[in-house]
Amino acid sequence: MIAHSPLHTNPPGAQRLFAGRGPGxxxxxxxxxxxxxxxxxxxxxxxxxxxxxxxxxxxxxxxxxxxxxxxxxxxxxxxxxxxxxxxxxxxxxxxxxxxxxxxxxxxxxxxxxxxxxxxxxxxxxxxxxxxxxxxxxxxxxxxxxxxxxxxxxxxxxxxxxxxxxxxxxxxxxxxxxxxxxxxxxxxxxxxxxxxxxxxxxxxxxxxxxxxxxxxVGDPEDPGTVLITLSGAVSRRGVMELPTGTPLADVLAAGGLTDLRTARAVLTGGYHGSWIPAANLTDARLSRAGLRACGATPGAGIIHVLAADQCGLAHTAGIVAYLADHGARQCGPCRNGLPRLAELCDELAYGRVDDGQIRELHRMLGLVDGRGACRHPDGTIRMVRSALNAFADDIAHHRAGRCSAALVTARSADRRGPRRAVEIA
Missing domain, CATH: 3.40.50.11540 (NADH-ubiquinone oxidoreductase 51kDa subunit)
Structure with missing residues (x-):
């Protein structure tokens, strides 16, 4: 085994990568x-x-x-x-x-x-x-x-x-x-x-x-991890934390202490998974700690969606971005993701019916596992998690109503899917 350094004290538990006093x-x-x-x-x-x-x-x-x-x-x-x-x-x-x-x-x-x-x-x-x-x-x-x-x-x-x-x-x-x-x-x-x-x-x-x-950290996946916290929190940025830290503590470090003010959390980024706020109580920042939620830490991204935001609208913006940023070297990337972006846009901003939902699930099945790289599969994973996490939003949209700020503030331009999503 590698011995500890005899000349320099070990960095403290949660500040390891950032234990130095400068970049020089x-x-x-x-x-x-x-x-x-x-x-x-x-x-x-x-x-x-x-x-x-x-x-x-x-x-x-x-x-x-x-x-x-x-x-x-x-x-x-x-x-x-x-x-x-x-x-x-x-x-x-x-x-x-x-x-x-x-x-x-x-x-x-x-x-x-x-x-x-x-x-x-x-x-x-x-x-x-x-x-x-x-x-x-x-x-x-x-x-x-x-x-x-x-x-x-x-x-x-x-x-x-x-x-x-x-x-x-x-x-x-x-x-x-x-x-x-x-x-x-x-x-x-x-x-x-x-x-x-x-x-x-x-x-x-x-x-x-x-x-x-x-x-330090989760015995199954030990050490510390860098996370980027963004979205509906008052303190955003990069933190170094032990793996296994409760997600509620991560959010509290960002100033969000009442989970009722959040609708969901996106873990792992644009290829990650949405977790409803109601499921966050026992979730922890590790693979084992997120397994029950069907999620992973991915690249250490925690993005919070506020309770007054529409999860379907936010997801549609992400899918539009991913469709625009694909390699376009295979059918799923050239055709599947753009079509999926259109369907997600309709789900968020159009009239929702059974035929549209069936078509969305059909397209998810057509794209899944057929890409030349992991980009299509990561997109499919995120969309499927959104359909589970925002089932209530789908029901509201079926009834032709949604009070979320992202929907009511949307531009009147209906020429195509949204091409950006607020990530600050």
Whole structure:
């Protein structure tokens, strides 16, 4: 197992990734010390023991992911694209603690024997990241140089195969994968792609060990997690919390103490799931803690819908956005999602009848599982959760009434589905 650092005290429980006092390399080393080196097999064993799972949305065990990289000439990529409109956590981490992310990249590169290391980030934060990388070059702290690559500002740009495609010089669009990226990724080389938050946790585990990592959070999915809280709360932004934190406590930290003022919460973002406010009492911020609600933390997004907002209208806006931001490389994306957006728009703003509901469910079944990437499936999951969470809204719309603010405030322009949704 990896030993704890003898020179630097461990960051306190809920402030680990954000325990440093500034983004600079000096502040980073003052807080965390130099990055220790360990044999590859020891790193993998420690990650298995720590139980770290990916923080980019899929939640795949990090130790298993690194273990799956086989063959020589490996490539390692830190994915900070964060195309999800409701998420700000990766950008916040890369501007507040970039050196933890790069440390994690170096640990992974050393473990799999990579000779190419990339950091993939949006243009808006690339100057801050470049500054951190230049600091490290000047200090000579890295055995491998990290190449900065700018991500497209699109929803699908962070999908694993889209990242690989962008690094090969193509568009940041997903593609069919017949062979896992860990075996054949960038130009056919074995490639490891990890979310930047995952990498920052890897860097801390390398310093303080798996038992320290497991000392907070849900035993099934331990550690801390970054969440972006938005919507109908008075305090919005990014927080670092132990996994397993009650969702009611998360909302209270955002200023929402009376769940009756909320209609529902969207967890996991635009590819996530709606949870009715009535079901939030026992829900916790972990995979196990959200399982009964049919949801997951995804990429750490908690978006609150106020009690006076129409869930169907909000969902229609999201589906319209997702239809506009698809790769349009397969039938479900080119035809299925736009049609689904029209149906959701009719459900939110038109006259609702049995035939329309049947057509909506038929379209959900046609699209589900047939996409070239996960984008259509994620959209279907979110819509199905909305139909369950907002069943009362559907009943009201059948009767031709809805008092929610999003409906009454809608523009009189009925030429097409809404193309945006308020996410602040």
């Amino acid at each position: 390399l000096t502040e980073h080393h003052t807080r965390f010390g130099a990055l220790p080196t360990h044999p590859a097999e020891q790193v993998v064993a420690s990650l298995h023991a720590a139980g770290l799972t990916g923080r980019g949305g899929a939640g795949f065990p990090t130790g298993r992911k690194i273990d799956s990289v086989t063959g020589g000439g490996a490539v390692v990529i830190g994915n900070g694209a964060e195309g999800e409109p409701l998420s700000q956590k990766d950008a916040m981490l890369l501007t507040r603690a970039p050196h933890l992310v790069v440390d994690g990249l170096q640990v992974c590169a050393s473990t799999v024997g990579a000779d190419r290391v990339y950091l993939y980030v949006p243009e808006r934060i690339s100057p801050a990241v470049r500054k951190a990388l230049d600091e490290r070059v000047a200090a000579g702290v890295d055995p491998r140089r990290v190449t900065l690559v700018e991500a497209s500002d699109t929803f699908v740009a962070g999908e694993e195969s889209a990242v690989v495609r962008r690094l090969e010089g193509g568009p940041a669009l997903p593609r069919d994968r017949t062979v896992p990226t860990s075996i054949s990724g960038v130009r056919g080389r074995p490639t490891l792609v990890n979310n930047v938050e995952t990498l920052a946790h890897v860097a801390l585990i390398a310093r303080y060990g798996p038992q320290w990592f497991r000392s």
